[in-house]
Amino acid sequence: MSESTDPLAALIAEPLRALPQRWRIPEREAELGHVRGFGTADEYWEWAASRQRWMRPWERLRTGGLPDFTYFDGGLINVADNCVDRWAEDPVTRDRAAVVWEGEPGDTRTLSYGELAVEVSALAAGLRELGVSRGDVVAIYMPNLVEAFTTIQACNRIGAVYTVLFAGFGEQAVGSRLAAAGASVVVVADASYRRGNRVELLATLRAARSRAPSVRATVVVDRTGDDTALTGGEHRYADLLTSGAAGCDAVALDPNEPAFLIFTSGTESIPKGVVHSVGGFLVGTWANAYWQAGRQDGDVYWVAADVGWLTFPIQAVVGGLACGMTIACFEGALDTPSTSRFYEICARHRVTKVLMAPTVARMLRKFGDDLAAAHPVALSLITMQGEPLDADTFAWTTRTFDVPVVNAYGQTETGSTWTYPVAGVEALKAGSVGTAVPGHDWVVVDDDGVEVPPGVKGNLVLTAPFPTLARTVWGDHQRYLDTYFGRFPGRYATHDEAVVDHDGHLWVLGRADDVINVAAHRISTMEIEAVVTAHPAVVEAAVVGVPDPTKGTVPIAFVTLGPGAGPGDVAAEVGRRVVAELGGYARLDRVHVTTALPKTRTGKIMRRLLRDLVVHGEPTGDTSAMEDRSALDATAAVVRG
Structure with a gap:
């Protein structure tokens, strides 16, 4: 294959785009230059830690290295004190809105920092009266509600360990995670609203209780106003206040105490409860929100993600509040009751900055330019994370909203995004995740652990600790060591493939197990997806590899189309484009055109389910995180013909 048709070269050939002057934040540029001038990562983390309020100063910044390390030894701190109290005590910020909330039916609620402090403190005392003490695990099973903020910060206040369960989980998923966590108390909404439907959370929890004997009490948030009758061991949230x-x-x-644990997927084995620390998570997420969102006076920062996705605690509940920001929070689906809901929320709450998954931008693009033009919004930043961002979506979002689009990368285990172009300062590249922010050291290596040169893809590893990196797997430290440090001892394996371009920007190509081998040629499914999504009629796409008796593996594409596109014509054109741009070895075995793709509530396409449909005819793994079953059914019907 010639250099011009090298898929990786084409992917990373995007030009470096300097920020227009209207997007620049000069004071942030000077500050970033200052911290990038620190000689070591530890100096940077000392600076970040000094921006928090400590109850007792630390004596030693860091002890040890990967995989076993501690930060801020000898110090004492409280997360809720930093996220809530310090702003409530300041007469300048006491009346600033902390949380601006909207429910799917249209109800709203706003809490100032002063009001948030009162409710958090009362709830913390109420949980103590239920017997919750330092180190006990409290599970939170609810959608994006104000009570998610108050419960998390109440746990932080008294040293309880919290874990957030995705509100879309069913009985088995809830029960298994409660059991794995050893949760003693669950705070649950009686129900939630999603796509116009009522989702019965309390009923699901009651059914799951038999799987989790450690749970001794349930606290029920009356989301619906139905004043549901309670049974033994159940208490009203209002009564605790x-x-x-x-x-x-x-x-x-x-x-270094555990602050919370978040479960990774339980598709193939017992769910892993990844543990993040009190001080490390606070300091790291403060820095994450500070640089990625670039807080400015008057900002309203909408984290358009689910509280069950780690992004929400990072950017909203902990990092965002630690920065003293006003956080917008929405309970429901962004296309309910109409496709204009996203724009209406931005206008109603005067949103200035939005965090979203790329899928949300692709959804807005599918709804059309006319809709966007009819609902002008005053945004100054959009930041994306959670899945690869294709160049076309980057370009459409930048052009439509006239804002910088900050593409960030991180993982559940890293506890923050750690590479992205800093808001208001650094140059952008469509699809790349920029350069690492201070305090993070990494390298791309081959399968033998040897660093590869720019332009060559390999395995992305982190080479030094940082405060938000997970400390262990709950109850199974050996699993933590084996999973993340077994392959490259002394370095954290992200299990993602990546490439560095000649401008020093990092491109994350996706999970290493999403790299397929077609007739002895290795290619990332993201590279193929980039070509597929470049077709003007394709709104979103997912490419998966499936077994083939001759080639070993072949790629199959699933696509959704914009209005008026002819499915047969587009499928054929997409197939020809892939061959023309990548080569015959990447030829798509099939192109399935569907009306919707199965996704998690946070907008990630569930590619493993697509693979299951082709290989097994039905899902074989956990489907509890799926947003809309009808999308899977629609795709399955297309696969079955």
Whole structure:
């Protein structure tokens, strides 16, 4: 294959785009230059930690290296004190809105930092009266509600370990995670609203309780106003606020104590409860939100993600509040009751900055330019993460909203996004995740652990610790060591493939197990997807590899189309484009045109389910995180013909 048709070269050939002057933030540029001038990562983290309020200063910034390390030894700190109290005590920020919330039916609620502090303190005292003490696990099973903020910060206040369960989980998924966590208390909404439907969360929890004998009490948030009758061991959220009205002090905690655990997928084995620390997560997520969102006076930052996705605690509940930001929060689906809901929320709450998955941008693009033009919004930044961002979606979003689009990369285990172009400062490249922010060291290596040169893809590894990196797997430290440090000892394996371009920008190509081998040629499915999504009629696409008796593996594309596109013509054109741009070895075995693709509530396409449909005729793994079953059914019908 000639150099001009090298798929990787084509993917990373995007030009470096300097920020227009109207997007620049000069004071942020000077500050970033200052911290990039630090000689070591530890100096940077010392600077970040100094921006927090400590109950006792640390004596040693860091001890040890990968995989076992600690930060801020000897210090004492409290997350809720930094995220809530410090702003509530300041007369300048006391009345600033902390959370601006909207439910799917259209109901709204706003809490100032002063009001948030009162409710968090009362709830913390109420949880204590239920017997929750330092180190106990409290599970949170609800959608994006104000009570998710208050419960997380109440746990932070008293040193309880919290875990958030995705509101779309069913009985088995909820029960298995409660059991794995050893949760003692669950805070649950009686129900939630999604796509116009009522989702019965309390009923699901009651059914799951038999799988989790450690749960001794349930706290019920009356989301619907139905005043649901409670059974033994169940308590009303409002009653806890009343009984704890006197409040309680924030507990001084060791910064290396566990703050919360978040479960990775349980598709293939027992779910892993990844553990993040008190001080490390606070300091790291403050820095993450500070640089990625670039807080400015008057900002309203909408984190358009689900509270069950780690992005929400990072950017909203912990990182965002630690920066003193006003966080917008929405309960429901962004296309309900109409396709204009996204724009209406932005206008109604005067949103200035939005975080979303690329899927959301592709959805807005599918709804059309006319809709966007009819609903002008005053945004200054859009930042994306969670899945690869294709160049066409980047270009459409930049052009439509006239804002910089910051593409970021991180993982559940890293506890923050750690590589992206810093908001208001750094140059952009469509599809890349920029360069690493201070305090993070990484390298791309081959399968033997040897660094590869620019333009050559390999395995992305992190070479030094940083505060938000997960410390262990709950109850199974050996699993933590084996999973993340077994392949490249002394370095954290992301299990993602990546390439560095000649401008020093990083491109994450996707999971290493999404790299397919077609007749001895290795290619990332992302590279093929980039060609497929470049077709003007294709709104979104997913490419998966499936077994083939001759070639070993062949790629299959699933696509959704814009209005008026002819499915047969587009499928044929997409197939020809892939061959023309990538070569015959990447030829698509099939192109399935469907009306929708199965996704998680956070907008990630569930590619493993697509693979299952082709290989097995039905899903074989966990489907509990799926947003809309009808999308899977529609795709299955297309596959079955």
